[in-house]
Amino acid sequence: MQQINRVAIVGGIHGNELTGVYLVKKFEQFPQLIQRSSFETFTLLGNPQAFKLGRRYIDKDLNRCFYSQDLHDPTLSSYEEHRAKTIYQQLKPPGKSPVDLIIDLHSTTANMGLTLILGNTHPFNLQLAAYLSSINPLVRVYNGTQYGQKSAVLRSLCELSFSIEIGPVYQGVLDASFFNKTEELIHVILDYLEAYNQGKVLHRSSAFTLYQYVGTIDYPRNKNGEIQAMIHPQLQGKDYEELNPGEPIFLTFENQVITYEGESTVYPIFINEAAYYEKGIAMCLTEKHQLTIAKREE
Missing domain, CATH: 2.20.25.160 (N-terminal domain of TfIIb)
Structure with missing residues (x-):
């Protein structure tokens, strides 16, 4: 697999999930925290209007608006449908290099702990999941899609992609413990990507538990x-x-x-x-x- 050159950290696809929103804001304020020498990392606030109003979404769930046919359908014009098209253009700009990996930040009111949701079972995603599980026993790995199943979520835009889902966290509330755990996991992931680009092996264990939807x-x-x-x-x-x-x-x-x-x-x-x-x-x-x-x- 080729070197990873561009990484996107996305928070606030749901406007009332504040962990991702404020991690993005923190990284925008202190960009050196996510800088690595071998690739570019940029941040994206998914649903700014919903965040402004303290709501999950304005018209419809943004994380259900990324079907390929919908992104190219000019008749779809709700706020979230338009926002999905804008995000798609930012992640895959015409005539420029697309993003190589997406880290999508979410929180849940369910007792999910620290969960890595895979976009698919690409070998790189599985290798990263195995590594994260081996160094942090709190990390659980979930594959939310079945083989051949089309997906409309953000992580479906990129082959190398996953969500970090943490909880339980109340909607519209920041939880310092989960905020710190999520940030720590992001730094471990970025360090892994840096090592990967440099040809280093960071495996501690090749075995891990996968929860399949x-x-x-x-x-x-x-x-x-x-x-x-x-x-x-x-x-x-x-x-x-x-x-x-x-x-x-x-x-x-x-x-x-x-x-x-x-x-x-x-x-x-x-x-x-x-x-x-x-x-x-x-x-x-x-x-x-x-x-x-x-x-x-x-």
Whole structure:
């Protein structure tokens, strides 16, 4: 693979996720923090109008506006659709070198800890994931797409890409602990990229755990679409913990327990994420895989 020349750090794709917003602002104020000798790093504030108003978005979720056909459709003109096209032009400017790697910063109200969400399973992404997992046991790795599945999220614009998802963090709130953990992880990633460009090997372990997306579960609803049950207390906050068939997942307003009816053990994440109520998602389900990848030779 060729050398990495341009890296984008993007925060605030959702305007009320302040960790990414203020990390971008900090890096803009102190650009030396993200400077490395072998590549250019630039920052981008994803949704400035939504941030200004303290909202996730203005018209629609910006992180669902990056389908290729939509980016080239002149009839789509909502604020976020226009903003997606602007971001696309900044990351892939006509006649100039496109960005080689995207780091997309997010936060969640779910108990996701420090999660690396891969844009795909490109060998470089897996090697980086293995390295980050080996030096920081708090890092979990999640692949949110399935093979052949089209994606409309920002990280789909670049083959080498991932999101850093941290939580639980309230919407519209800065959490100093998660802010610092995210910044520390960014610096480790940038140092890894620098070493990669210099031909160095930074592997500590080639084995790591990957949580692979397999589906979602919505809240029980009535014929009018109104929620009829809550996340069961035994499941609340148990992101990345095993969920077995027959175990509780919901509790109705009449205190009736609804159990998981799947056929095998899964590992739910984004449990009770506040922003996902409107999307009909109570949790995402994953399978847990142990991966061993080939080490890069010097």
